Amino acid sequence: MPVRQLPPVRDMSEQQQRGWCCVWCGGPLGVGLGADLGEQRIVPATGAAYSWFPRECPDAAACAGRAAG
Ligand SMILES: [Zn+2]
Secondary structure (H helix, E strand, O other): OOOOOOOOHHHOOHHHHOOOEOOOOOOEOOOOOOEEOOOEEEOOOOOOOEEEOOEEOOOHHHHHHHHHO
16 A cells, blocks of 8 residues: 655644544544554754654545545
């Protein structure tokens, strides 16, 4: 499966940055659910570096439907 380019972290809600909600559709992910996309290290032009933890829905088709809708 090709790796999708993650959306900019500045467009993500806090819930999405913390991996509580899907990065694509914003749908809530239960504890232990969702696919971990790996830690993303952000080094802003100003301020301290930080990490965020994107996760996506396990059901890609349903996710795409929600993201489009
Ligand atoms: Zn989703």
